[in-house]
Amino acid sequence: MSARTPSQADPVDLMQARRVAIDAAEAAGALLRRRMCEPLGVRAKGDGVDVVTELDTAAEALILDRLRAAYPGHRVVAEESGVLEAADGGDGDMVWLVDPLDGTNNVAIGMPVYAVGLALCAGSVPVLGVVHDPVTARTWSAARGQGALGPDGARLRLTGPGRVRHPVLAWTQGHEVGRGDPVALRLRTSLEAGCGRLLQLWAPLVAWVMLARGDIDGIVGYRPEIVDLPAGALLAAEAGAELRRLDGSPYELDIDLPPADRGFVAARPDLMDSLLETAAATVNGARPV
Known part of the structure; x- marks a missing residue:
């Protein structure tokens, strides 16, 4: 996708878009909860270890129907359907990213750790994010420059110091990262050696919510997938988390970035320097395959 900016003729009311996205995410969450105990049709996805189920496609279809009805002039990038051009034939300067079931591998083995995620981008820049947890029926959302909101509508804000000596971190990597990738191996090992606990949830959106709430201290991502990022x-950043590239430079979230440029460190501001020291030293010492 090209890094376009939205046209003046296609303004978007972010409050209204937030309501549409929350309604769609929560409807998909209700579908997932209702059908979670049914037999799942699981099949391999691509050449890696990723899988897709009937729940993914059913939840995605529900979300797409709602987004298309509310915003026919917007493009959509969906986890299972790929890139869908504007339904009304417009240029689609506004783009929705849809992950109907983040954590499919967890669901496939009966582990209830998953989420529904939607983001709206102006050109290639995210301006709205919604994350819904079907397990607890709770929803979090954020609009660029307007803060992050929790399930009760209260502002989310990271307060107090993090765990400086033994931080709790989460790790995420893209599906195409090979098992022998030297950067991934060294970075993950270095992080685990210096933290209290390193979570590998297989559901990045759940980790982002945990960071925004202050439950964990940081997340490190290596070649992450774009649909759930x-x-x-945006939710964590609007709650007060700081984001940097793995080399320590500023992180500008752009959905057109290639996987190699999406690596990040996201953390409480007071812990960022120590995490970057580990990340930068590791990345500079190994080359990806």
């Missing part, structure tokens, strides 16, 4: 990253 904007919603979670």
Whole structure:
């Protein structure tokens, strides 16, 4: 996708878009809860270890129907359907990213750790993010420059110091990262050696919510997937988390970035320097395959 900016003829009311996205995410969550105990049709996705189920496609279809009805002039990038051009034939300067079931591998083995994520981008820049947890029926959302909101409508704000000596971190990597990738191996090992606990949830959106709430201290991502990144990253950033590239430079979230440029460190501001020291030293010492 090209890094376009929205046209003046296509304004978007972010409050209204937030309501549409929350309604769609919560409807998909209700579908997932209702059908979670039914037999699942699971099949391999691509050449890696990722899988897709009938729940993914059913939840995605529900979300797409709602987004298309509310915003026919918007493009959509969906986890299972790929890129869908504007339904009304417009240029689609506004783009929705849809992850109907983040954590499919967890669901496939009966582990209830998953989420629904939607993000709205102006051109290639995320301006709205919504994350819904079907397990607890709770929803978090954020609009660029307007803060992050929790399930009760209260502002989310990271307060107090993090765990400086033994931080609790989460790790995420893209599906195409090979098992022998030297950067991933060294970075994950270095982080685990210096933290109290390193979570590998297989559901990045759940980790982003945990960071925004202050439950964990940081997240490190290596070549992450793009469909679930904007919603979670915007939520954490609007709650007060800081984001940097793995080399320590500023992180500008752009959905057109290639996987190699999406790596990040997201953390409480008071812990960022120590995490970057580990990340930068590791990345500079190994080359990806």
